[in-house]
Amino acid sequence: MAARRTITGFSNPLVKFLRSLRDKKHRKREARFLAEGLRLLTDARECGVLPEILVMATGREAHPLLDTLEDAVAAAGGDVVEMDLDILAKVTGKDNPQAVAGVFAEFDTRLAGLDRAAAPIWLVAQALRDPGNLGTMLRTGDAVGAGGLILIDDCADPFSVEAVRASMGAIFTQKLAMARWDEFIAWLRSGPGQLVAASLRDPMDYRAAPYAAPCFLLVGNESQGLPEAYEAQCDLRVTIPMLGRADSLNAAVAGAVLAYEALAQLGKT
Amino acid sequence: MAARRTITGFSNPLVKFLRSLRDKKHRKREARFLAEGLRLLTDARECGVLPEILVMATGREAHPLLDTLEDAVAAAGGDVVEMDLDILAKVTGKDNPQAVAGVFAEFDTRLAGLDRAAAPIWLVAQALRDPGNLGTMLRTGDAVGAGGLILIDDCADPFSVEAVRASMGAIFTQKLAMARWDEFIAWLRSGPGQLVAASLRDPMDYRAAPYAAPCFLLVGNESQGLPEAYEAQCDLRVTIPMLGRADSLNAAVAGAVLAYEALAQLGKT
Numbered sequence: 001m002a003a004r005r006t007i008t009g010f011s012n013p014l015v016k017f018l019r020s021l022r023d024k025k026h027r028k029r030e031a032r033f034l035a036e037g038l039r040l041l042t043d044a045r046e047c048g049v050l051p052e053i054l055v056m057a058t059g060r061e062a063h064p065l066l067d068t069l070e071d072a073v074a075a076a077g078g079d080v081v082e083m084d085l086d087i088l089a090k091v092t093g094k095d096n097p098q099a100v101a102g103v104f105a106e107f108d109t110r111l112a113g114l115d116r117a118a119a120p121i122w123l124v125a126q127a128l129r130d131p132g133n134l135g136t137m138l139r140t141g142d143a144v145g146a147g148g149l150i151l152i153d154d155c156a157d158p159f160s161v162e163a164v165r166a167s168m169g170a171i172f173t174q175k176l177a178m179a180r181w182d183e184f185i186a187w188l189r190s191g192p193g194q195l196v197a198a199s200l201r202d203p204m205d206y207r208a209a210p211y212a213a214p215c216f217l218l219v220g221n222e223s224q225g226l227p228e229a230y231e232a233q234c235d236l237r238v239t240i241p242m243l244g245r246a247d248s249l250n251a252a253v254a255g256a257v258l259a260y261e262a263l264a265q266l267g268k269t
Numbered sequence: 270m271a272a273r274r275t276i277t278g279f280s281n282p283l284v285k286f287l288r289s290l291r292d293k294k295h296r297k298r299e300a301r302f303l304a305e306g307l308r309l310l311t312d313a314r315e316c317g318v319l320p321e322i323l324v325m326a327t328g329r330e331a332h333p334l335l336d337t338l339e340d341a342v343a344a345a346g347g348d349v350v351e352m353d354l355d356i357l358a359k360v361t362g363k364d365n366p367q368a369v370a371g372v373f374a375e376f377d378t379r380l381a382g383l384d385r386a387a388a389p390i391w392l393v394a395q396a397l398r399d400p401g402n403l404g405t406m407l408r409t410g411d412a413v414g415a416g417g418l419i420l421i422d423d424c425a426d427p428f429s430v431e432a433v434r435a436s437m438g439a440i441f442t443q444k445l446a447m448a449r450w451d452e453f454i455a456w457l458r459s460g461p462g463q464l465v466a467a468s469l470r471d472p473m474d475y476r477a478a479p480y481a482a483p484c485f486l487l488v489g490n491e492s493q494g495l496p497e498a499y500e501a502q503c504d505l506r507v508t509i510p511m512l513g514r515a516d517s518l519n520a521a522v523a524g525a526v527l528a529y530e531a532l533a534q535l536g537k538t
Contacts, residue, residue, distance in 0.1 A: 043514060132401060140522055142513030166519075173514050207533060241532070244411030245312060245442050250435075253409055253525040256518070260526050263510065264476060 007083040018091040024157050033159035036092050036101040041069055043169030050076050051102025057085040060099035109178045111187040119147030120213035120266045126152040127221035134158055135166025136252040141174045144259045148175030152184055198254045199237035200225050206238040211262040219255045276352040287360040293426050302428035305361050305370040312438030319345050320371025326354040329368035378447045380456040388416030389482035389535045395421040396490035403427055404435025405521040410443045413528045417444030421453055467523045468506035469494050475507040480531040488524045
């Protein structure tokens with residue numbers, strides 16, 4: 001067991017620091033984010049990512065994976081801290097906080113950090129506003145063996161507690177990049193890659209479209225969809241049938257339906 | 270234009286009644302629910318469903334669809350009420366409330382109310398806890414031309430503001446039923462119907478499965494999946510490939526991937 005500090009007061013500077021990470025402005029300034037739960041932190045560890053600070057609730061139940069995590073953090077020179085569950089609840093903003101949370105350094109989110117040949121499928125989201133949708137897209141990306149998620153224009157913060165939670169650990173397995181549209185297009189066209197728009201305008205059925213790896217599947221904003229000018233720059237514009245009254249699917253659902261079709265065609269199922 | 274009442278105080282009994290509808294216990298007691306936004310209420314109207322009470326913000330922008338709605342509610346003997354936007358915000362619990370909301374009578378949610386022959390696909394969710402997932406499944410059901418959503422065991426309330434909002438109007442186009450598992454199975458087996466489980470256990474690929482109408486696609490709880498005993502009573506157990514670290518998809522995503530595959534096989538795309 002590593003040496004531990006125990007924090008007993010709400011006014012402790014570390015508690016204030018941890019709470020500040022629920023706020024995007026502070027996350028960006030600190031370039032740190034919070035993830036909670038033994039499963040998520042174990043996923044991170046198994047992906048080779050350790051928290052700089054590991055926070056555990058006093059009175060938690062013992063668990064061998066927690067011991068492993070604690071030892072790994074201590075061995076890497078990280079900080080191991082205990083605090084009461086009610087303080088941890090304030091940190092994570094949950095009524096039922098999990099007994100463990102971690103502070104991680106944000107990842108490199110430059111396009112230059114992506115190896116497009118590393119995977120047949122990449123997910124791309126434009127102006128995606130809902131952190132739950134964003135996390136769900138990361139989770140879907142993990143499931144289809146995608147390389148990662150590229151966020152275009154002003155999206156929800158992938159490092160928010162909500163997005164990290166919805167990703168169910170995929171924040172640690174999927175590469176992330178953020179870029180403006182022009183920057184993304186310039187990067188995409190500098191190498192191989194098929195850009196496919198989930199469109200509400202074009203009549204090509206998504207199951208009839210000839211997907212080719214590396215395939216970049218692009219979904220648009222929850223209420224606006226993709227700008228027409230963006231769609232025009234895509235290699236394919238595909239539609240998912242809508243038989244009812246509604247004219248669109250949830251963005252994360254649309255991304256998943258396309259991703260599984262591309263996966264099937266690209267011979268991975 | 271119909272006659273209108275104007276409400277100016279937070280303590281008005283109607284305001285208290287409307288706010289109480291954000292609470293499940295009160296919704297059940299009153300058998301009423303709230304829906305907000307001109308688009309949602311117009312969807313309802315076009316589906317032949319009118320609110321008993323139409324609430325509009327004073328100072329809202331005029332809109333022909335809003336006039337149509339107001340006239341329809343008044344003609345049907347409903348109540349048309351105006352209140353300040355800050356009071357409406359308290360009612361809907363949103364910082365940016367839409368300028369219109371409605372109070373609707375809850376629908377019949379008995380299995381006996383379903384006509385299974387009315388659609389080739391039905392969605393079924395067991396112990397689905399997240400109202401956003403529930404609303405998203407309704408929205409997906411609308412898109413694939415499903416007949417409706419059947420909620421098994423203890424699910425989130427489909428009449429919560431969050432579920433209604435996530436349904437994007439599909440709460441008015443999809444039939445809803447709620448039942449315990451035994452009751453559902455008895456009803457299902459009393460007529461034609463193929464029950465297909467989204468399983469994490471069985472090796473049959475979801476694209477190789479022979480779907481048959483009326484096809485009931487069943488997804489389980491967000492964290493537990495389906496009970497094994499429930500899966501054993503299904504006609505097919507199918508899996509969606511998971512190529513990454515995670516062992517499951519978001520429940521609404523899994524339902525959508527299955528639903529679009531069933532739709533394609535059943536010849537509707």
